[in-house]
Amino acid sequence: MAQITLNSIGDAVICTDMAGRIDYLNDAAEKITKWSKADARGQLLNTVFNIINADNREPKINTVELVLKNDHPIDLPINTILIRKDGSEIHIEDSASPIHNNLGSQYGVVIVFRDVSAAQDAASKLMYQAQHDNLTNLPNRLVLSDRIAHAIALAERNKSQFYVLFIDLDNFKKINDSLGHSIGDQLLKEVANRLVGCIRHSDTVSRQGGDEFIVLLSECQLQAEAAQITSKILATLLIPYRFAHTTFSISASIGISRYPIDGRDVAILINLADAAMYQAKKRGRNNFQFYEAGLEQLVPAR
Numbered sequence: 576m577a578q579i580t581l582n583s584i585g586d587a588v589i590c591t592d593m594a595g596r597i598d599y600l601n602d603a604a605e606k607i608t609k610w611s612k613a614d615a616r617g618q619l620l621n622t623v624f625n626i627i628n629a630d631n632r633e634p635k636i637n638t639v640e641l642v643l644k645n646d647h648p649i650d651l652p653i654n655t656i657l658i659r660k661d662g663s664e665i666h667i668e669d670s671a672s673p674i675h676n677n678l679g680s681q682y683g684v685v686i687v688f689r690d691v692s693a694a695q696d697a698a699s700k701l702m703y704q705a706q707h708d709n710l711t712n713l714p715n716r717l718v719l720s721d722r723i724a725h726a727i728a729l730a731e732r733n734k735s736q737f738y739v740l741f742i743d744l745d746n747f748k749k750i751n752d753s754l755g756h757s758i759g760d761q762l763l764k765e766v767a768n769r770l771v772g773c774i775r776h777s778d779t780v781s782r783q784g785g786d787e788f789i790v791l792l793s794e795c796q797l798q799a800e801a802a803q804i805t806s807k808i809l810a811t812l813l814i815p816y817r818f819a820h821t822t823f824s825i826s827a828s829i830g831i832s833r834y835p836i837d838g839r840d841v842a843i844l845i846n847l848a849d850a851a852m853y854q855a856k857k858r859g860r861n862n863f864q865f866y867e868a869g870l871e872q873l874v875p876a877r
């Protein structure tokens with residue numbers, strides 16, 4: 576009766592003896608671990624229930640030993656991956672308890688676990704969406720602020736510099752109006768790809784929204800080097816785009832703020848780069864401008 580019950584529940588169940596050898600697994604455990612009952616019986620628990628930490632991929636503690644030593648149930652830490660018999664991996668949630676006989680002495684351990692991959696995938700997807708722009712897949716404002724804050728902390732410690740580039744496409748509205756919103760979207764995606772191609776892996780390109788992008792040059796020390804990278808970005812964005820048999824060009828205006836000379840705070844660095852970008856627009860577009868004192872006063876209220 577107990578076996579029928581255990582086979583009809585959705586959770587996987589494995590029982591071991593005091594030495595950690597498997598003496599029972601239910602149907603759900605067979606399905607999840609991909610070990611048949613016949614093959615699993617007599618194996619050490621860790622062979623069949625091969626679990627690792629999802630973050631560092633270190634093997635997890637010996638469940639049987641821990642439960643028997645403490646003689647009470649434990650919920651194993653979340654973030655557990657089970658490596659199945661065929662080598663595939665799933666996220667699981669599990670708990671383990673000692674089994675006692677009628678006299679109260681321990682005679683084994685029962686592990687109860689379930690596949691939480693779907694929930695884990697949904698959580699990862701939500702996390703990704705919260706941190707990325709859904710059109711270009713670039714990191715969003717939230718992530719950028721975090722990266723700039725991190726760059727500030729690092730630069731403060733190392734007494735070093737870094738640069739923030741505020742990039743706004745020139746006359747992007749005309750593209751939308753003349754070629755349609757869908758071509759506008761394709762252009763934004765291609766701009767994102769080109770920007771990523773212009774910078775180092777350790778730098779960050781983010782989309783602020785609309786046709787605005789921000790680049791954090793976290794490892795750039797010299798102003799001349801920042802100017803050189805910015806010129807490369809301008810030239811790369813100018814290369815003609817071809818979508819749906821239409822070829823066209825677009826330029827950009829870029830404002831640059833410098834840490835620590837212009838500011839030592841995330842919002843200030845972004846605002847001053849934006850003010851410098853506005854000045855680059857005023858100077859005729861398709862160029863860049865480093866922040867200069869007072870430029871923020873020239874930006875009309877938006």
Ligand SMILES: Nc1nc2c(ncn2[C@@H]2O[C@H](COP(=O)(O)OP(=O)(O)OP(=O)(O)O)[C@@H](O)[C@H]2O)c(=O)[nH]1
Binds near residue numbers: 743751
């Ligand atoms: N296709 C598309 N258009 C967008 C999106 N978000 C904002 N826009 C449009 O982007 C345009 C932004 O235009 P602005 O930056 O204000 O002006 P501009 O035409 O680029 O002119 P300047 O910036 O002065 O050079 C607006 O027409 C918005 O409707 C988007 O996700 N996709």
